[in-house]
Amino acid sequence: MSHEFFLEVSGLGKDFAPVAFTRGPVVRAVQDVSFRIRRGEVVGLVGESGSGKTTIGRMVAQLIEPTSGSIRFDGVETTSLTRRELRRLHARVQYIFQDPFASLSPRMTIGEILMEGLDIQRIGSKSERVTKATESLASVDLPPDAICRYPHEFSGGQRQRIGIARALTLAPDLIVADEPVSALDVSIQAQIVNLLRDLQMRLGLTMLFIAHDLAVVEYVADTVIVLYLGRIMEMAPSRALYASPQHPYTRALLSAVPSPDPSRHTVRQILKGDIPSPANPPSGCVFRTRCPVAVEACANVVPPLREGAKGHFKACIRDDLD
């Protein structure tokens, strides 16, 4: 059975309770998030620090449990799965981490790292596992002799390639890539973005690509979701989002990215104030305390995510902005 949408997330929410023995407030990390990913599609998730990107990624990858809402894989509701079924699901969703240094065990050879997942899932014979590992190394353009070397012998970019290779060995249905290039130098970032795009096209990967940098997501993502304080502000096909952003927050975010081209300097819109604490988000529209076009009504209701042009959604009550 194969559903058009491989992943369907609806009404997803996550609250974090205060640390034990403190009377801190509950953190509303993610609230009422819904989106879908088609097979072979890449959805980009962008937002500033603390907006809930990693929390969403971890819920999708079944690493943490949602407080509310549902996650369906291939039409199957995951909150109702047994332990055993969940374990099988784990192999189908792979997570690529931001920090290529911290995410690879220093004492394991690259070969052991790549085969770990296959070993755990008891997939294939020993020699088949080696073949799989060598294949995924080749697909990320690393030499076969890397298999018996250790992580510290590789540069940051190469380690991120190893992280990608590890995710590929299990031939997952979905990859959650959490800021896979944020820790890398500019000249290496583009190499990895190209690699991910190339793999995605060749292998038809379905991917949730998380980044705080709008410019990084653009090349990989078919659809982009913009988050702020745990909520979706805007969601649109990549081209439309960059060419005609609709939500005031997306516009501000795009305008805040400094351009290296001296000739392209336009007047920048600088948002005032700080991002409020997710422990105490503003009522109504969560962006209203910094929104340059907020009106009184913005405090009253949480703006629903509404579709304007086809496939272009925004959560803002104002339709009178050009």
Added chain:
Amino acid sequence: MNAEPILEISGLTTVFRIGDGEIAAVRDLSLAVATGETVALVGESGSGKSVTSLSIMGLLPRGVGRIAAGKVQLRRKSGELVELQSLGGEALRRVRGNDIGMVFQEPLTSLNPVYTIGEQIAEPIRIHLGKSHREALADAIQRLEDVGIPDPRRRARQYPHELSGGMRQRATIAMALACNPTLLIADEPTTALDVTIQAQILDLLGQLQKERGMGMLFVTHNLGVVAEIADRVAVMYAGSVVETGSVARVFSHPRHPYTKGLMRSVPRLGTATLLKEAGTPLPTIAGSVPSLMNLPQGCPFAPRCPYRIEACSEAYPKLADAGEGQLSRCIRWQEI
């Protein structure tokens, strides 16, 4: 801009002891910052930007790092010229925080968690300017106001952990400016911040610099930030300045293959979609940064350089004058 330099570095070479040998983390670096001018030091991780700023401030780790050659000359507020590399600890402390203000990437490393914000800003004012406790605290509150912190009186009584990341960075800027320095050294001051907060801080620094006519040395790996804030730029690669000149010239007509490659590989909003639709990969620089332990012979960029010829591996290229103040450490600069 031909104002007189506040800071003039010439032929700086800084080495670190590693095992039995030494590596040059900064190699033959020359740079000047004039009054009212912002100079950016840009380069990828490990290229020697922070080591350069630590060398200026005399903050190299003792027994491990040292200035092996070169001169770092500073014009103090009094007009006196001093050579920082030959000053002793006590004399250097009188310069740091007084004539030179410093801002680092992580505000929490420059703020002490057990003192209030106000006390921390007041301290250098008392020490360097000899003001009383009360006067210094009043000045500190004024500084907090200068950097756009709302309700400065209340904030002065708070501790660092009670402030958001952006607010803390404003507080460290207030501390750096406490004694009205003539030179501000900012090492990745916005790297840990969100992009909307980064925009606020860049705006603030630009404004403060203009008002006070300070010189500013701004260290960053972000070319967009350089274009936003700096007048001149020095591009570093593996410890060497490979190209320098006005931002306008260097960024629009780079004369070094590394600068050119870097400019091409910066993701630009709106252009990736076009490349994607055309099926073209993003431009990249092949390979990775060499380790300082085994730098290639001759030009350090040679293994990754599309313009490489045999002569490139023969000698370490000199900085060639490409005109209008632009210098390139490439033997083929005329063809770039």
